[in-house]
Amino acid sequence: MKRNFLLYCCLMQILVACAPAPSWQVIHETEVTSGATYQVVLPAGWMRNPANKEALFISLDGPALQGITIQEASHHEAFKKIKGISTPDILPSELAELTLALTKNEFAASRVVLLKNTPALVAGHQGFRLHFKYETSKGLDYEGIITGFATSEQVYIIKYYGTSLHYFPRDLPVYEEVVQSFQVTGE
Amino acid sequence: MRQYPPLCRLRVSLLVLVIVLSACATSVKPYNSIENVQQTNRTDVRLWALADKFDEEISHTDRIYPDMELQAYLQGIIDRLYPDFLGSIRIQVFSATSLNAFALPNGSIYIHTALLARCDNEAQVAIILGHEAAHFVDRHSLRRVEHAKNSTAFANVLTLAGIPLAGPLLSISSMLGYSQKTESTADRISYERMILAGYDTQESVKIFRRLAEETKNMGKKEPFFFSTHPRMVERVESLNAMMKGNPPPGGDIGAETFLQKTAVVRIASMEEDLSMNRYKSVILLLGKSDSPPGYPEYFKYYLGEAYRLRNNAGDEEQALQAYQEAVVAAPEFAPTYRALGLYYLKKKDHENARQFLETYLQRAPDAGDQEYIRYYIDNLEKGEGL
Numbered sequence: 001m002k003r004n005f006l007l008y009c010c011l012m013q014i015l016v017a018c019a020p021a022p023s024w025q026v027i028h029e030t031e032v033t034s035g036a037t038y039q040v041v042l043p044a045g046w047m048r049n050p051a052n053k054e055a056l057f058i059s060l061d062g063p064a065l066q067g068i069t070i071q072e073a074s075h076h077e078a079f080k081k082i083k084g085i086s087t088p089d090i091l092p093s094e095l096a097e098l099t100l101a102l103t104k105n106e107f108a109a110s111r112v113v114l115l116k117n118t119p120a121l122v123a124g125h126q127g128f129r130l131h132f133k134y135e136t137s138k139g140l141d142y143e144g145i146i147t148g149f150a151t152s153e154q155v156y157i158i159k160y161y162g163t164s165l166h167y168f169p170r171d172l173p174v175y176e177e178v179v180q181s182f183q184v185t186g187e
Numbered sequence: 188m189r190q191y192p193p194l195c196r197l198r199v200s201l202l203v204l205v206i207v208l209s210a211c212a213t214s215v216k217p218y219n220s221i222e223n224v225q226q227t228n229r230t231d232v233r234l235w236a237l238a239d240k241f242d243e244e245i246s247h248t249d250r251i252y253p254d255m256e257l258q259a260y261l262q263g264i265i266d267r268l269y270p271d272f273l274g275s276i277r278i279q280v281f282s283a284t285s286l287n288a289f290a291l292p293n294g295s296i297y298i299h300t301a302l303l304a305r306c307d308n309e310a311q312v313a314i315i316l317g318h319e320a321a322h323f324v325d326r327h328s329l330r331r332v333e334h335a336k337n338s339t340a341f342a343n344v345l346t347l348a349g350i351p352l353a354g355p356l357l358s359i360s361s362m363l364g365y366s367q368k369t370e371s372t373a374d375r376i377s378y379e380r381m382i383l384a385g386y387d388t389q390e391s392v393k394i395f396r397r398l399a400e401e402t403k404n405m406g407k408k409e410p411f412f413f414s415t416h417p418r419m420v421e422r423v424e425s426l427n428a429m430m431k432g433n434p435p436p437g438g439d440i441g442a443e444t445f446l447q448k449t450a451v452v453r454i455a456s457m458e459e460d461l462s463m464n465r466y467k468s469v470i471l472l473l474g475k476s477d478s479p480p481g482y483p484e485y486f487k488y489y490l491g492e493a494y495r496l497r498n499n500a501g502d503e504e505q506a507l508q509a510y511q512e513a514v515v516a517a518p519e520f521a522p523t524y525r526a527l528g529l530y531y532l533k534k535k536d537h538e539n540a541r542q543f544l545e546t547y548l549q550r551a552p553d554a555g556d557q558e559y560i561r562y563y564i565d566n567l568e569k570g571e572g573l
Binding site: 079082083084085087089091092093094097098100101102104105111113117118119126135139 | 247248249250282462463464496498529532533555556558559562563
């Protein structure tokens, strides 16, 4: 009996290990998705990566070519990676400053060049809009836009990137629609 | 006479053979002068090709700091240290916030802007450049590769001969970059070159002490430049011992020219640190002195920014004090007014906030963040604050 139980446990372990990672899910029709504290309309035809638990990530042609990420985090957690401190009274320009620092940190191997940093109204909240570019170690140029804002509880970041050639300009309107549709729930 | 079994005799013979062969193979000779700077075997040719490729690729990125005058000045320091290798050792300034410098096997040397910004004078940068050039002249890359190859071969046979633990131990040590002994050799060569070039060697200890202190205070692992070097404290002791055995005759420090040539890179490096939220290094650099050498009179503005970003208890007050001192020291420097305006905006002191933000825009009408400032001023005029 005990031996059978051990065999069963081993078998279960093997089966769990063999289980495929969750695959990309196609968004067939324009879809309203909810995060813990937000709601957003996702574009039809794009794909969502359910493996990404920290943020909502979607792409049309694959993460190497373009992607949109939506992140929500508490003030305490939002900039932990760079030991940055966000507070409920943070100014939009200060939030942009921390977000840029975080982005530079994420792309440490590349050189992030800021093209424009302006205030922006997102979901009725005063926030920021960063436009930047970077080059990978293999020489591929990317451009990105980050829109973000803070409420008294949370920090919201909506990020878009794509290869400078073709993908970034082509899918920028889609990103703008996603940003337009973004709403904080429970306010 | 005692007779050993045949297998044992074979093992001993193999061991002797490998020791002899590895001793022959590791005899990499240093370059004595520019005449014998050449690739001596296939490994060397490969190393040079890789280094050339790295140089080529890096030249197409924006990582090379675009200041030809500074580069020429640093090249002059290298040439003064190594006059017998004129044209063989080339220096480039690499835009990066880590405290690093490195040499390639083809004679290219890269020094990071952050490390350059930590030096106070020419003699201090000379010990660093001299050290890196020593890796090239003493051919440490080739030695390491040859040593790794031979160590593995040697270890395999030692395992055969019945000494199994030596293999992994030797393999690991050869994988950990330059050994402590190699780094000490580079320090010694650099120190001797400094004396010959007429630099004040006391400065070498000063810069190493400063870097050791920064390493300690940053509360993290040693910076990359030193991660494979003997620990900084040991290096300071080692340099002190060299000075005792070979008393320095004094010499050039070269502070004035150095500070002038590196003034822009010093500020750029600090701004880059702040833009990455690396406030600790800025507080460490500027927090101790009322007139740190090589920094402009408005340096307190950067100190205030570092306190603001750190945002610990009492940092708001420290930031305000630093901004106020910066305004007094350099009233024409616009960013301090913005910092003060934003400080008062958060404190809901709308009158002061508006006044300082307007002063900022008057002094810097083309500022990159003017849209934010105008938005804040508009809100203040509407009586909305934020």
